[in-house]
Amino acid sequence: MKLQLDKQLILDSLAAIARGAGRPPSRSEFVALSGISEHSVSQFYPNWNAALRAAGLPPYTLNLRLDDRELLEDWGFAVRRNRAIPARRTYHHLGKFDHRTFERRFGPWSQLPEVFRNFAREKPEWADVLALLPAPAPNPSPKRLPNRPPASVPSPALKPASSKDCAPNRQSPSTPLSSKVRHPPLDHRPTYGQPMDFRGLRHEPVNEQGVVLLFGMVAKELGYTVEAVQSGFPDCEAKRQTGPQRWQRVHLEFEFESRNFRDHGHSLTGCDVIVCWRHNWPDCLHHLEILELSSLIKSLPTSHNGL
Numbered sequence: 001m002k003l004q005l006d007k008q009l010i011l012d013s014l015a016a017i018a019r020g021a022g023r024p025p026s027r028s029e030f031v032a033l034s035g036i037s038e039h040s041v042s043q044f045y046p047n048w049n050a051a052l053r054a055a056g057l058p059p060y061t062l063n064l065r066l067d068d069r070e071l072l073e074d075w076g077f078a079v080r081r082n083r084a085i086p087a088r089r090t091y092h093h094l095g096k097f098d099h100r101t102f103e104r105r106f107g108p109w110s111q112l113p114e115v116f117r118n119f120a121r122e123k124p125e126w127a128d129v130l131a132l133l134p135a136p137a138p139n140p141s142p143k144r145l146p147n148r149p150p151a152s153v154p155s156p157a158l159k160p161a162s163s164k165d166c167a168p169n170r171q172s173p174s175t176p177l178s179s180k181v182r183h184p185p186l187d188h189r190p191t192y193g194q195p196m197d198f199r200g201l202r203h204e205p206v207n208e209q210g211v212v213l214l215f216g217m218v219a220k221e222l223g224y225t226v227e228a229v230q231s232g233f234p235d236c237e238a239k240r241q242t243g244p245q246r247w248q249r250v251h252l253e254f255e256f257e258s259r260n261f262r263d264h265g266h267s268l269t270g271c272d273v274i275v276c277w278r279h280n281w282p283d284c285l286h287h288l289e290i291l292e293l294s295s296l297i298k299s300l301p302t303s304h305n306g307l
């Protein structure tokens with residue numbers, strides 16, 4: 001009888017925490033808020049999503065690496081059921097996943113129609129959903145310059161050539177453009193960060209993957225040894241030296257900007273250090289240490305052995 005009561009307590013606690021958060025909790029959030037240990041949960045359920053299903057909750061997806069196809073198909077099913085593009089709140093009732101999972105993968109929610117259109121373009125089974133999406137915005141045609149009559153060229157007989165006439169054109173195409181000039185991006189081309197030429201990395205990171213690569217390049221110099229990297233939260237398990245012949249285990253989460261940790265809805269427990277390219281979260285919780293790589297690499301040599 002006691003085991004059955006304990007199982008019901010887990011389910012009731014899961015439901016109560018989900019109501020308060022407006023979404024299924026992560027395992028670490030549940031342990032921190034309920035006081036029920038992971039071991040107690042594992043006595044009844046083989047994994048965390050099995051416990052969520054038993055409580056009548058959707059799976060926790062913020063830290064799962066789902067296929068793009070699985071996400072986009074579920075979004076397409078929601079459009080089909082709603083007969084229109086669903087808002088985030090509407091998708092919460094129609095879909096299986098957290099809207100932040102989509103935004104982390106594909107960008108702003110408003111871009112999903114275009115992402116889905118590219119995904120379903122050659123798939124006739126999604127024709128009804130594509131018909132519910134707004135027509136893609138036409139590419140702006142380049143502006144045409146007004147026709148001008150050709151400038152008259154003086155006859156060499158009337159105006160002999162001089163050294164002044166042979167002076168280089170100060171408006172030649174090779175003249176460097178102003179730093180304020182911005183060109184529209186081309187579709188389906190990668191973008192690069194600001195040039196920095198730090199060892200083998202020619203440009204600054206522009207996403208989380210770039211942060212992971214850069215940290216791997218400088219981890220040893222920053223006093224870290226990497227034990228494991230995973231797709232779930234937290235991203236990395238490492239050790240760092242705390243004294244002579246003494247090391248300590250730490251958990252790292254990689255983010256392009258430190259504020260993304262909050263925006264991605266990560267648990268406030270289970271992470272010790274946020275490794276980021278740019279620190280833009282001034283009211284970050286005091287127990288989270290910030291490792292801002294853009295500042296730290298300024299004190300490191302840009303190459304090894306002059307290479």
